[in-house]
Amino acid sequence: MRRGGRTYRSFRIHDKARxxxxxxxxxxxxxxxxxxxxxxxxRTNLAxxxxxxxxxxxxxxxxx
Numbered sequence: 218m219r220r221g222g223r224t225y226r227s228f229r230i231h232d233k234a235r236x237x238x239x240x241x242x243x244x245x246x247x248x249x250x251x252x253x254x255x256x257x258x259x260r261t262n263l264a265x266x267x268x269x270x271x272x273x274x275x276x277x278x279x280x281x
Contacts (some may be wrong), residue, residue, distance in 0.1 A: 232277075237276060238269075238270035238273060238274070
């Protein structure tokens, strides 16, 4: 798919991370009530997870 084994391997890892992030996000979309009940620390952790997922997605979009 890509030139060189290393880039292809890292791409595969990114793809797994993207799938994982997507499943996390889809699971997170239907819990606004839980979000309101969350403690502040848990909410910031979720925000960090989403930020990382977005960063990975942007990196993939730029690499293509």
